[in-house]
Amino acid sequence: MRRPIKGLLLVPVAQIVLAGEPSRPRGVGPDHAKFYKSTDLFTCISNPSISLSPTQINDDYCDCPDGSDEPGTSACSYLSDLSPSYASDLSSDNKSRSIALPGFYCKNKGHQPSYVPFLSVNDGVCDYDLCCDGSDEWAQVGGLKCENKCKEIGKEWRKQDEQRKKAFGAATKKRRELAVEAGRLRKQVEDRIYSLETEITGSTLKVKDLESALADAERQERGKVVKSTGTGSKIGQLIHLAKDRIEELRESLIDVRGQRDSAIARVTELEAILTTFKSEYNPNFNDEGVKRTVRSWEEYAARDKTSFTQDAQERDLDEISKPDSETGVITWSDWDEDEETDVDVLYKIEEYLPEAVRGWVDQRLRDLRVLMIENGIIAAPKDSGAESQTLTDARNALKAGQDSETNLKNELKGHKEDLAKDYGTDDIFRALKGQCISKDAGEYKYELCWLEKTTQKSKKGGSHTGMGNFVRIDSVTVDDDVPPDGKGLGSGVRVALRYENGQHCWNGPNRSTLVVLACAEQDEIWKVSEEEKCVYRMEVGTPAVCEVQGQAKEKDGAKDEL
Secondary structure (H helix, E strand, O other): OOOEOOOOOOOOOOOOOOOOOOOOOOOOOHHHHHHHOOOOOEEOOOOOOOEEOHHHOOOOEOOOOOOOOOOOOOOOOOOOOOOOOOHHHHHHOOOOOOOOOOOEEEOOOOOOOEEEOHHHOOOOOOOOOOOOOOHHHOOOHHHOOOOOOHHHHHHHHHHHHHHHHHHHHHHHHHHHHHHHHHHHHHHHHHHHHHHHHHHHHHHHHHHHHHHHHHHHHHHHHHOOOOOOOOOOOHHHHHHHHHHHHHHHHHHHHHHHHHHHHHHHHHHHHHHHHHHHHHHHOOOOOOOHHHHHHHHHHHHHHHOOOOOOOOHHHHHHHHHHHOOHHHHOOOOHHHHOOOOOOHHHHHHHHHHHOOHHHHHHHHHHHHHHHHHHHHOOOOOOOOOOOOOOHHHHHHHHHHHHHHHHHHHHHHHHHHHHHHHHOOOOHHHHHHHOOOOEEEEEEOOEEEEEEOOOEEEEEEOOOOOOEEEEEEEEEEEEEEEOOOOOOOOOOOEEEEEEEEEEOOOEOOOOOEOEEEEEEEEOOOOEEEEEEEEEOOEEEEEEEEHHHHHHHHHHHHHHOOOOOO
16 A cells, blocks of 8 residues: 655656666665666565565655665655554564665765755755755755755865865874874883882892891990990999089079079068158058058067178188089099999900900900890890990981882882873873863863863962863764864764863762863864763864774774864
């Protein structure tokens, strides 16, 4: 059963026979011409069990479930797998209702042939972007006549295509330069890793030597025989204690006399004030407090006064306050003669030995002392609170060596982690890491720092807002139109950089940015948009992805937007 398609102008249709090539109906492309060769019978492309007369092709009736009998009209433009079945189709629901043809074929002589959607056939609009020869409006609905503009459009397109090819050539050249730079940087890291491994091996051996040196220094320190700086006898020690004690008492006496003299001066001043008060106050003034104070002062003044100081006592205190070196009462230097001790004996034994033997005996005695200390036979010398300079130097040298070794190992770890990171194909983004590009858009200035961060700053002032920190390299599929200037993503799989965990958004998530990359001659931010609250998208051109994108397009048979 044939169903008329409502809303379409029915026009007598004749098949077009093109000179120099086999006859094929209007709207059929070369890829599908083989299905229309027969002049006796036509079978539906996706449903070969259905046969039609050639006169039913392009008769503005949709006879085939896949619409292959209407390549030059919009009669079957409604078809899809979701199209409802008609009553006549109830017994054949297994028939394909997906349209078999890619669209209406426009030859576009002088330009690039292409397909337009069946919905655009005879819709009253000249679709010059896809069908520059105007053949999609062959019915001239409403008197519309679409002129053939393929010559002009093709010329302009070839001009732009030449520019795109030139730009793409320059971009791929820059991409190769970036790849060389990335390789150089990677080699630099690898060389540094090799150098660090060698340095760490040497540093480890050095630390072991320093540890041994410190252990020897500590062993020598424990066994060191130290000559006392003072006398070794008990009397000598007592003399030194007495000297220190006398000096301490002398200084205390001087301090107490000073406090006494200050108190006497204050009492004298107070007595003078009260004497003046008694002589000048008005006895007729009826103030019990004043009268009571005057009476108390009279009683105090009537008492026998004891002199605060006596000349003889003061002379004695003056004499006591003098240092012993001035009075000559005790001459401490007479008591400072050293008394020979057991330690002195150890020192003097070596004086009786020949010079050639003295050093050997001294070392053996010291080794014996250390051995006895380590085995608990004799006690270790008391810690005087200060270690020898040799021990201090050994300890400092070991710490410096350990710190140096730790720093080398941390640097090695960082470089190895860097080599394991994903920098994209050919490590290309290694050459861009840390470089930044920016774009003014509306009230804000946006900045992208490769493999580091994305930021936003208001032109009215204020601090930067973090839009995300680099997380990983990813890929996304896009299907966008490319403007004439070529600054667009186009269609296909594109390299993307994900930046996450940015500054927290008020009443929302942490800011994040998806940076989608397309081939371009220069690093440039083309577009910034906020797809969701605090979820941003940047479209960026860079030569870093040119070869990857070019290979993908070559594989898909698509044109590069450059």
